[in-house]
Amino acid sequence: MSETTHTLLNERYELRERLGAGGMARVFKAWDKTLERPVAIKILHEHLVEDPTFKLRFEREAKIVANLNHPNIVQVYDFAVIERDDLPLYYMVMSYIPGKTLREYLETFNAKSERIPQARIYDITLNIAEALAYAHAQGMVHRDVKPGNILLRDNGEAVLTDFGIARMIESSRLTQDGISTGTPLYMSPEQASGQSGDARSDLYSLGIILFELITGKPPFEDNGTASVMIKHLNQQPPSVSNLLGIDAPTLDGLIFKILAKNPTERYQTAQAFIDDFKIVFTSLNLDALSAGGKTVIVNTPMGSALSTPQTPVPSFLTPTPITPLSEASPSPKPTTVAPQSYRRITPLMGVLVIAVATMAVAVVILLRNTLSDTTTSTSIDFDSLESMTQPILSVPDGYFNARFDPDDETNQYWYQGEVGLYSRSVTDDGFYRLVNQRANTAETSVIFAEQSYNSISIEMRALLEEGSAPASAYGIVFRYQNADNYNVFAVDGVGRYSIWVRSNGVWRELRGLDENWTQDERIRSIGQSNRLTVDIIGDTLTGYVNSQQIIRVVDDTLDGGTVGIYFATDDGAASVLVDSYKVYPSVPSMTGQ
DSSP states (O other): OOOOTTOEETTTEEEEEEEEEOSSEEEEEEEETTTTEEEEEEEEOGGGGOSTTHHHHHHHHHHHHHTOOOTTBOOEEEEEEEEETTEEEEEEEEEOOOSOBHHHHHHHHHHTTOOOOHHHHHHHHHHHHHHHHHHHHTTOOOSOOOGGGEEEOTTSOEEEOOTTHHHHHOOHHHHHTTOOOSOGGGOOHHHHTTOOOOHHHHHHHHHHHHHHHHHSSOSOOOSSHHHHHHHHHHOOOOOHHHHHTEEOHHHHHHHHHHTOSSGGGSOSSHHHHHHHHHHHHTTOOGGGOOSSSOEEOOOOOOGGGSSSOOSOOOEEOOOOOOOOOOSSSOOOOOOOSOOEEOSOOOOTTOOOOOOOOSOOOOOOEEOSSOOOOTTTOOOOOOTTOOOOOOOOBOOTTSOEEEOOOTTOGGGGGSOOEEETTEEEEEOTTSOEEEEEOSTTOEEEEEOSBOOOBOSEEEEEEEEEOTTSOTTOEEEEEEEEEETTEEEEEEEETTSEEEEEEEETTEEEETTOOSOSSEEOTTSOOTTSOEEEEEEEETTEEEEEETTEEEEEEEOOSOOOBEEEEEEEOOSSOEEEEEEEEEEEEOOOOTTOO
């Protein structure tokens, strides 16, 4: 058709300015004479509509797209097909959004060799992810998510356009020939192999965009289309940490998860990605990157740096006061410091919801030593403690996320009840509460599962309640084989940390230092919540506290085992509130270190 301005479509829309063209359509700024407002009109290329069934498909898909009503999706006002020069002309009328595309925005920063501010990355990514979550819930898949299909309003808000276009042009001829829809740089592996893709394909494309927003370039670059598609199929994306010279394992985990080659290993929904994205990004400070050298990403919430208050805010719940622990120990006062309780934690490398119908059963494994330094170590008396063994449950796929809500099905993996002066229970406000009224004793609460884990990541959020013996400790048990063989990564109520192996009943601190426990200002003291994470990749053990790497050691003593919680009292009774505990696949560094 003629692209002369002032051409009329259906006597209502006057084409005034050509805005651009792509592989699927030409876009014009036009004037709606009926409603007297500017609109954008997308006219599909004639060669895409040769299939005789296209008209029905176009009308069906256009109706679905027109019903999408979301602030981050371009609104479709009208659609039609008319005859022009004896050829069918298919067009869609959409809201006109002045401003740049995300592609133009990226090129502006690249031209100046500057990074996009973290707050802008956060807002743009969240806008598009929420648009995808909404559209996917309506049964609509985009299939061509890329910077050129994202518009930025004058206020900076990102809006996704071209929903349904890729699906509209699919035909039996295209599918039969194995011709892929989508744009190679942002194409999912399944689309690169000729499949149509689904909602998870959109998430993969979003992951590519997020990678580019952070680093300034997509993970796979090449001048040849076929070469890029082969990389999507076979090559792992580089580590963002390595590219930027930072230490941000949670960010790497987020990227690796959304860019998984196998769709089943990817985020299964946009909302699942959003949950993790908010948690990861609000604990980073990418803007603090130095001009050179290694920069550690610290736990610095962005807070007011965000243009919109969409960061999940931790809940502050007053824990249940510790009950009187013994006649010899005075009853502690109720805690006055409200702990941080993170109610919506999802794994950086993937969370699976567990549904197990088997009845809850119990195993209590009691230690015969304590992970304390020589200044607080005493012998442990187990004579009055009961020994219990019952059948073991099976955890589907091995991974789980325990949030300890009263109706959480994963509660059955944890023992609840009393053994002597030691009790464990799931509280009404969503904690796993461990109370030990005996001084100088240590205990493990191992999950009731038959899985043996090796390369995994474990995260636990917990606090030592006020009124407890201050140097009491809590942490993560891993590679648990039996009461005499396992590892522990733990912190205590006075801000110290340590990592151990118990081998054949003998404790060994893994750092080879003169001190067993090390003070660190990043560890929150008694009454405040700490997030402990340990990555087990082969023989390399990396420990994090509050998203900051604390320690990395190599230990080949044990080669696998189950997982659990460690709890040791000091010179007095103590109580621990565990807010969440999750096990998820560990992602190795691209450097192999």
